[in-house]
Amino acid sequence: MSSETTKILLHEDEMPRQWYNIQADLPTPLPLPLGMDGKPIKPEDLSPVFPMNIIEQELSTERWITIPEEVREILSLWRPSPLYRAKRLEKALGTPAKIYYKNEGVSPAGSHKPNTAVAQAYYNREFGIKYLTTETGAGQWGSALAMSCKLIGIECKVYMVRISFDHKPFRKIMMKTWGADCIPSPSDTTEIGRKILSEQPDTPGSLGIAISEAIEEAVQRDDTRYSLGSVLNHVMLHQTVIGLEAKKQFEKINTYPDIVIGCAGGGSNFAGISFPFIHDKINGKDLRIVATEPEACPTLTRGPYIYDSGDVAKMTPLLAMHSLGHGFIPPAIHAGGLRYHGMAPLVSHVLQHGLIEANSLPQTECYNAALLFAHTEGFIPAPETSHAIAQTIREANLAREEGKEKVILMNWSGHGLMDLQGYDAFMSGKLEDYPLPDELLQQSLAAVKDHPKP
Amino acid sequence: MSSETTKILLHEDEMPRQWYNIQADLPTPLPLPLGMDGKPIKPEDLSPVFPMNIIEQELSTERWITIPEEVREILSLWRPSPLYRAKRLEKALGTPAKIYYKNEGVSPAGSHKPNTAVAQAYYNREFGIKYLTTETGAGQWGSALAMSCKLIGIECKVYMVRISFDHKPFRKIMMKTWGADCIPSPSDTTEIGRKILSEQPDTPGSLGIAISEAIEEAVQRDDTRYSLGSVLNHVMLHQTVIGLEAKKQFEKINTYPDIVIGCAGGGSNFAGISFPFIHDKINGKDLRIVATEPEACPTLTRGPYIYDSGDVAKMTPLLAMHSLGHGFIPPAIHAGGLRYHGMAPLVSHVLQHGLIEANSLPQTECYNAALLFAHTEGFIPAPETSHAIAQTIREANLAREEGKEKVILMNWSGHGLMDLQGYDAFMSGKLEDYPLPDELLQQSLAAVKDHPKP
Known part of the structure; x- marks a missing residue:
């Protein structure tokens, strides 16, 4: 294979056999999660919510953690994912840069999310759990x-934010097709749901409410637990298959990236592509690693590094992370997966240590980038993914101006076939940008000023 | 690689360099298309509708036709497509059969259709055409x-059947995202459209009307031509990359299928997977090749082999094919791509020669099959594809009863992420089967009884 090949493929026996745990290599240990009393929480405090095998993984500092054979077998339905050379995009940009993208849109669900979902379902079943609850936005x-x-x-129940439930009928049919019970949140099946419905019968719902309902249901039954799709350490761990594969793929063509780019909402696809490269950076490799986020929800670029809750209702422990304040409600941008007030503690921590950079981007620039991608490479990106593409285009244009043949790797986190409304709004000229006004940010942060500092 | 591998991959330099033209190997030549006067049409009669380089390909009897390098380059954005071993489906069925499926859902548009669309766009551009018109149903x-x-x-305009235009907003956004002009048919931009609108302002439209509008626009300008996505010989030709790749993939694991299965609407994905295997069968190989169609639109199983028009308005030449009569309007089953009154002349011809079998299936059995597939293999199939899956399951169950370790290959023609309403209707118990009543068929065939016989 040469670097001129469009797709660099791995066979399934080349899929990683271990996840990479960046906690083994951090310059300083990750600050511990705190209870509401300001004291570090104990593993057993989390056991009504998560099974112990996942809690152990959450706290582990072992560098390599073996991927169970059954998880590998299921991941092999779509993994290893192809590493693409975006030759047609390079040509359209007239850049000397070589642009590579890791196509995570090849999974049956169309994004990187199943990489951790399969592992979490597996560990829960192994622990004897029969039923998982979760929330979903987009x-x-x-x-x-x-x-x-x-x-x-095992069984699955999804609390879907009501406004998405009503406006995204295809997503809920998708979940039902895979046998899950998907209900709008707030619902009348939980105490918190009924309380909110009685106060605001017409509420559009929110991720914060949906998380509270999912946790409330999970903690009530011995055979039920809760599952989270981002933010936590074990989620970042499971996603490292992305970066580990990408490194093997670059080895096959004797290439190594100068820049690694991923979009960041809760942090999981960014961690997945970047942590294995951060491992190299810690060990002396010279490369830039860039997380991109919406300017409407600029957690890494404008949120302070504080202890804050993971949800609006403060049901989670306090986590050391960049946060806009747990009460922050981002504007209704179409990249729903990037509308989160906080950032994974591990991603926040490596930013603190200067191992990565962060940048925020307006959504209209991202949609323009997404259209250029679809017009050259064919695949239609998810609105979240468009933030990685826009940054990649900025870097490729810079390479042209500087006359440098840089190698850029971006994580193409998912396709946009289930999220085409945003494209329609953009092409119809109906999309605005929402730079976050400073007074709004200060207002949101005022509510967390008494939290302990990491 | 062994037959135990989940995905049998080819590298892009292993993609076929030539299409296979079955016209070179037919036991008897294909009957020529006839004009309305009953005389064979001349190539130049088609030139206002198609460019001459495509017309030549339509009539060619050369066995191997070189794929232009630029077409190969674009196809390599997703090709070669993986050949999957459906191990989890086999296990659920408890069958000794080995089930393989060729995953054509990996293209950016999610189906096999781009295999010919890229080639047709290329040949039109090479001929100096700037603008293509077409129709679309689903x-x-x-x-x-x-x-x-x-x-x-080049530019593209799509006449989309009005009822689909109104009910499938995501499909039209998809086309717009790729820069095409998509308008509902009947429209007020053509004479035939205006005529129909003035007579029936609330018509839901039909493929027949949309074809008429697209052709009417195409023939009026020198720089414009029309493009068809199935039925014609050159479309079958372009799709043979599917079967040619599958044969190479089977060689890699030293296996050869006993049964090859594809669903058939106009015939293109079925021809794509099967024609290269029919080549082997003509040369003495022992295997079964099965086309499956909806019992609601049983063209191959109940339609006679006659000369009939390709469209309702009789704007196309008369083609020798199995047909339910060009006026036949199939019930509103969800497999929109299989709702066509006729069948590709080449597919009809090989059935006439006993080289393939045909079977028809009720849609509820197909949706059950599709759900079992999604629950075991992960990927959600298109409603059309579910007809190939249902037949595969029948064959795998038979293999279990007979205790035979058969090798089954099916063409997984596309994913169902853009067609989830059908799943919703099925899971809600709202779907019926529509076996075609004989009196309806006879009524439809009465209108074509004076057509010449092949």
Whole structure:
């Protein structure tokens, strides 16, 4: 194979056999999660919510963690994912840069999310759990977990934010097709849901409410647990198959990236592509690693590094992370997966240590980038993915101006076939940009000013 | 690689360099298309509709036709497509059969349709054409041609059957995202459209009307031609990359199928998978080749082999094919791509020669099969594809009863992510089967009883 090949493929026996745990290599240890009393929480405090085998993985500092054979077998339905050389995009940009993208859109659910969903369903089933609850906003995570539970053989219930439930009928059919029970949140099946419905019968719902409902249901039954699709350490761990594969693929063509780019909402696809490369950077490799986020929800670029809750209702422990404040409600941009007030503690931590950079981008630039991608490479990107593409185009244009033949790797986190409304709005001239006004940010942060500092 | 591998991959330099033209190997020549006067049409009669380089290909009897390098380059964005071993489906069925499926859902448009769309856009551009018109029903073909025209660099206009235009908003956004102009048919931009609108302002439209509008626009301008996504010989030719790749993939694991299965609407995905295997069968290989169609539109199983028009308005030449009569309007089953009154002349011809079998299936059995597939293999199939899956399951069950380790190959023609309404209707118990009543068939055939016989 040469670097002129369009797709660099691996056979399934080349799929990683271990996940890479960046906690083994951090310059300083990750600050521990705190309870509401400000004291570090104990593993057993989390056991009503997560099974112990996942809690152990969450806290592990072992560098390599073996991927169970059954998880590998299921992942091999679409993995290893192809590494693409975007030759037609390079040509359209007239750049000397070589642009590579890791296509995570090849999974049955269309994104990187199943990489962790399969593993989480597996560990829960191994622990004796019969039933997983979760929340979903735009629906990428809910559909990934629905599929994974079906393939692993346990039940799944998804609380879907009501406004998405009403406006994204295809996503809920997708979950139902994979056998999951998908209901709008707030619902009348939980105490918190009934309380909110009685106060605001017409509420559009929110991720914060949906998380609270999913956790409330999970903690009530011995055979039920809760599953989260981003933010937590074990989720980042499971996603490292992306970067580990990409490294093998670059080895096959004797190439190594100068820049690695991923979009970041909760942080999981970014961690997946970048952590194996951060491992190299810690060991002396010279490369840039860039996380991109919407300017409407600029967690890494404008949110301080603080202890904050993972949800609006403060049901999670306090996590050391970049946050816009747990009460922050981002504007209704179409990249629903990037509308999160916080950022994975591990991603926040490596930014603190200067191992990565972060940049924020307006959504109209991202949609323009997505259209150029679809017009040259064919595949229609998810709105989230468009943030990685826009940054890649900026870097490729810079390479042209500097006359440098840089190698750029981006994580193409998913396809946009289930999210075409955003394209329609953009092409019809109906999309605006939402730079975050400083007074709004300060207002949101005021509510967390008494939180402990990491 | 062994037959135990989940995915049998080819590298892009192993993609076929030539298409296979079955016209070179037919036991008797294909009956010529006839004009309305009953005389064979001349190539130049078709030149206002198609460019001459495509007309030559339509009539060619050369066995191997070189795929232009630029077409190969674009196809390599997703080809060669993986050949999957459906191990989890086999296990669920408890069958000794080995089930393989060729995953054509990996293309950016999600189906096999771009295999010919790219080639057609290329040949038109090479002939100096700037603008292609076409029709689309459910939208798979329209989106494939939209994407292909964008990648090749010409304009595209799609007349979309009004009822689909109104009910399938995502498909039209997809076409618009790839830069095509998609308008509902009947429209007020053509004479035939205006005529129909003035008579029936609320008509839901039909493929027949949309074809008429697309052809009417194409023949009026020197720089414009029309493009068809199935039925014609050159379309079958372009799809043979599917079967040619599958044969190479089977060689890699030292296996050969006992049964090859594809669903058949106009015939293109079936021809794509099967023609290279029919080549072997003509040369003495012992295997079964099965086309499956909906019992609601049983062209091959109940339609006589006659000369009939390709469209309702009789704007096309008369083609020798199995047909339910050009006026036949199939019930509104969800497999929109299989709702066609006729069948590709080449597919009809090989059935006449006993080289293939045909079977018809009720849609509820097909949706059950599709759900079992999604629950075991993960990927959600298109409603059309579910007809190939249902037949595969029948054959695998038979293999179990007979205790035979048969090797089954099916063409997985596309994913169902853009067609989830059908799943919803099925899971809600709202889907019926529509076995075609004989009196309806006879009524439809009465209108074509004076056509010449092949």
